[in-house]
Amino acid sequence: MPCSCQWKGKEDKMKNVKYGKCVRCGKTYEAVPNLTNCSCGGILDIVYDYDYIKESLTKEKLSKREERSMWRYRELLPVEEKTPAPPLRVGWSPLYEAPRLAGELGIAKLYVKDDGLNPTASLKDRASSMAVAKAGEAGAKVIACSSTGNAASSLAGNAAAAGLSTYIFVPSRAPKGKVAQLMTFGATVVSVQGSYEDTFELSKQAIDKWGWYNRNAAINPYLSEGKKTVGLEIMEQLGWKVPDYIAISVGDGCTIAGLWKGLKDLYAIGFIDRLPRLISAQASGCCPLNRAIETGEDWYPMEENTLADSIAVGVPRNADKALMAIRESNGLTVNVSDEEIMAAQKLLGSSCGVFGEPAGVTGTAGLKKLCEQGKIPADATVVSVVTGNGLKDVENAIRSCGEPISIPGDMDRLMQAFAERGIAVS
Amino acid sequence: MPCSCQWKGKEDKMKNVKYGKCVRCGKTYEAVPNLTNCSCGGILDIVYDYDYIKESLTKEKLSKREERSMWRYRELLPVEEKTPAPPLRVGWSPLYEAPRLAGELGIAKLYVKDDGLNPTASLKDRASSMAVAKAGEAGAKVIACSSTGNAASSLAGNAAAAGLSTYIFVPSRAPKGKVAQLMTFGATVVSVQGSYEDTFELSKQAIDKWGWYNRNAAINPYLSEGKKTVGLEIMEQLGWKVPDYIAISVGDGCTIAGLWKGLKDLYAIGFIDRLPRLISAQASGCCPLNRAIETGEDWYPMEENTLADSIAVGVPRNADKALMAIRESNGLTVNVSDEEIMAAQKLLGSSCGVFGEPAGVTGTAGLKKLCEQGKIPADATVVSVVTGNGLKDVENAIRSCGEPISIPGDMDRLMQAFAERGIAVS
Numbered sequence A, B: 001m002p003c004s005c006q007w008k009g010k011e012d013k014m015k016n017v018k019y020g021k022c023v024r025c026g027k028t029y030e031a032v033p034n035l036t037n038c039s040c041g042g043i044l045d046i047v048y049d050y051d052y053i054k055e056s057l058t059k060e061k062l063s064k065r066e067e068r069s070m071w072r073y074r075e076l077l078p079v080e081e082k083t084p085a086p087p088l089r090v091g092w093s094p095l096y097e098a099p100r101l102a103g104e105l106g107i108a109k110l111y112v113k114d115d116g117l118n119p120t121a122s123l124k125d126r127a128s129s130m131a132v133a134k135a136g137e138a139g140a141k142v143i144a145c146s147s148t149g150n151a152a153s154s155l156a157g158n159a160a161a162a163g164l165s166t167y168i169f170v171p172s173r174a175p176k177g178k179v180a181q182l183m184t185f186g187a188t189v190v191s192v193q194g195s196y197e198d199t200f201e202l203s204k205q206a207i208d209k210w211g212w213y214n215r216n217a218a219i220n221p222y223l224s225e226g227k228k229t230v231g232l233e234i235m236e237q238l239g240w241k242v243p244d245y246i247a248i249s250v251g252d253g254c255t256i257a258g259l260w261k262g263l264k265d266l267y268a269i270g271f272i273d274r275l276p277r278l279i280s281a282q283a284s285g286c287c288p289l290n291r292a293i294e295t296g297e298d299w300y301p302m303e304e305n306t307l308a309d310s311i312a313v314g315v316p317r318n319a320d321k322a323l324m325a326i327r328e329s330n331g332l333t334v335n336v337s338d339e340e341i342m343a344a345q346k347l348l349g350s351s352c353g354v355f356g357e358p359a360g361v362t363g364t365a366g367l368k369k370l371c372e373q374g375k376i377p378a379d380a381t382v383v384s385v386v387t388g389n390g391l392k393d394v395e396n397a398i399r400s401c402g403e404p405i406s407i408p409g410d411m412d413r414l415m416q417a418f419a420e421r422g423i424a425v426s
Helices: A050-056 A059-063 A070-076 A099-105 A124-137 A150-162 A176-184 A196-210 A223-227 A229-237 A254-268 A288-295 A319-328 A338-352 A359-372 A394-400 A411-420 B050-056 B059-063 B070-076 B099-105 B124-137 B150-162 B176-184 B196-210 B223-227 B229-237 B254-268 B288-295 B319-328 B338-352 B359-372 B394-400 B411-420
Strands: A017-022 A044-048 A095-097 A109-114 A142-146 A165-171 A188-193 A245-249 A277-283 A332-336 A381-386 A405-407 B017-022 B044-048 B095-097 B109-114 B142-146 B165-171 B188-192 B245-249 B277-283 B332-336 B381-386 B405-408
Touching: A044 A050, A044 A254, A050 A070, A070 A124, A070 A229, A095 A229, A099 A109, A099 A338, A099 A359, A109 A229, A124 A142, A124 A150, A124 A223, A124 A254, A142 A150, A142 A196, A150 A165, A150 A176, A150 B338, A165 A176, A165 A196, A176 A188, A176 B338, A176 B394, A188 A196, A196 B411, A223 A229, A223 A254, A229 A254, A229 A381, A245 A254, A245 A359, A254 A277, A254 A319, A277 A288, A277 A319, A277 A359, A288 A319, A288 A332, A332 A338, A332 A359, A338 A359, A338 A394, A338 B150, A338 B176, A359 A381, A394 B176, A405 A411, A411 B196, B044 B050, B044 B254, B050 B070, B070 B124, B070 B229, B095 B229, B099 B109, B099 B338, B099 B359, B109 B229, B124 B142, B124 B150, B124 B223, B124 B254, B142 B150, B142 B196, B150 B165, B150 B176, B165 B176, B165 B196, B176 B188, B188 B196, B223 B229, B223 B254, B229 B254, B229 B381, B245 B254, B245 B359, B254 B277, B254 B319, B277 B288, B277 B319, B277 B359, B288 B319, B288 B332, B332 B338, B332 B359, B338 B359, B338 B394, B359 B381, B405 B411
Parallel strands: A109 A381, A142 A165, A165 A188, A188 B405, A245 A277, A245 A381, A277 A332, A405 B188, B109 B381, B142 B165, B165 B188, B245 B277, B245 B381, B277 B332
Antiparallel strands: A017 A044, A095 A109, B017 B044, B095 B109
């Protein structure tokens, strides 16, 4: 069926982008707005003209820019010059220095990037904002995806703000809270009585039939270009002083691949003079990508045994890009149990005032484990990215946080309770 | 009992603040960091030296400032010059222009201020950030409050980031999710087997006994000075062009009073040349302040019959300041049903991509009702403040959003479902 895209052709061509290139077979494609996968099935990477970018973007120019969002980095983004930034303010999330937590972990410096403060409360907003921009270029009025999680809510929110319609396919087991959020954003939600694979398949057929714009990080190569802005921001917020490590949770693989792409972009245009090592943190119960790195073998599917639902991806669709990123960066892998994840949630909350969802704090859990194993030098500077907000999943926090002190309204009972628990009040 | 405050005395005196003045009897007090209520029981207002401020702050100076948080407005805040801004990035939330929603409401211009994007997801972070700063000035290591809601979580988060301890008293009926968030932030949570009054009373005794810093908007006059930054930001984000109305939800009264204080500050130093009218939106089931305005009588307690829990305040403790703000601004009052509140949640989500909690969208619900009643001129410019994030309460969204389309994974069934619902796919 014909695509509804109304891309106007060469006259709008992006000057900073050369083409899309298959990460598997190397075939190149013109970077049209509705670019999808290579004919070989591989995912495309967007290839830039760094010489052109170097001429148009300098650190000084950037430092004077008022824009405080991911769209601050237009020269490094795959959009036409006239494409407007979508309405929701995505990105430029805070990077907090965390001296107490650094001390606890035994490292010199630690920074926490709280990407849970994006408009729909996760890093996925960076990809969805890009999807909305590219859908606009394509002349599409409708965007679709299949997902139960942060990708869906971020697409629904960002598209609603831009006046675009969304069709979102969820498996019938999707949590009601997430469906409610989608419907509040005005998405047409199709709950498919079947597995996630059935859901994905129906969405694919519908997208093909009606020519909707496809927001699927496994198919649309522009999405990881949106996600890379988290790396651009970290570096600018650090004054271009490169940390030794950046820790991040890994599920599908698109996020760590995007982060790495941003860092490589900055290296290519001379904004930074070296690259950090990535720390790829997965849940022990679902770590097909880390297993591939650790064994040196190809990745293969794995069960999804973790409460960190946003990274419970047994069949990662961005495996190629993610594995390349981890290997190129001489990265570390680390797998953490659900208990370690929930302990990291508490640790980040109590030491930094940052409340992350389980998948959001998995990078920090991994960092802690590596520190305990003596794998991170004491003089290291590390950035830990929190990818989603804890308010997305309070159920697990409830199960892990323990019980409060419960007493009648009486001072003697309060003092007794403090004494029993060894709480020294002063 | 002695206060643990170690305030160092006159040499640290704030140059921009004259004193605290009772809004009821007019008595003045030196503006020490641990200032509480007047001896007559009235709440104090912080009185500024606007001549001094005018000399130290200009619009041009402000426009060049890098800081993008509520601490951007230091000259207008009641802190000593050397007091550090607390770590969490509070404020500078986005102000979105909402042309489609403006059209739907039949007004010329509408802006939505999304304060749910603060670090702990509500406007209350502005007050808590101020509490943390003032506790620091007082030399206090512990802050306490009694609350079940946004005030508690924002205090716990902001204090944790600053390395301060918190003791938080909640009634035993407090939702488990909110308690879990507090405990994740490392707060010592005391669950009191009794009513909210029992809880408040025990917290008061404990605060008196141990000299903790008091984060209670009914007692600590600095908190509404933190909240006023929402008004400062709105005006700067509008380029100092004063809107005709600002709509906001009202519970305890501290927030609308703070908003008004910020606007009056800007008027006093000549940054704006007129003042907007406030729209005070309450839930029909709990509107003691609006009732007082509407009847011209004193306020008196009311039952708390609304699902908008953050504004279900039958005994508003900032009634004096709030009523003064509404009257001084020649404000409008409007009371909305729970159904109107939930409809506004959907409306904001689907037209603006902003997901607010029920209390957070009550201002928008009120604005919609006033528009329908013909009380807002068609040429009006209005700002609607969303005070908290919808992720704080997905239960009500679930109840109100309806059911998704539920089908097996089959294209014919999908087309049939669209046709039955009159969904024109293209």
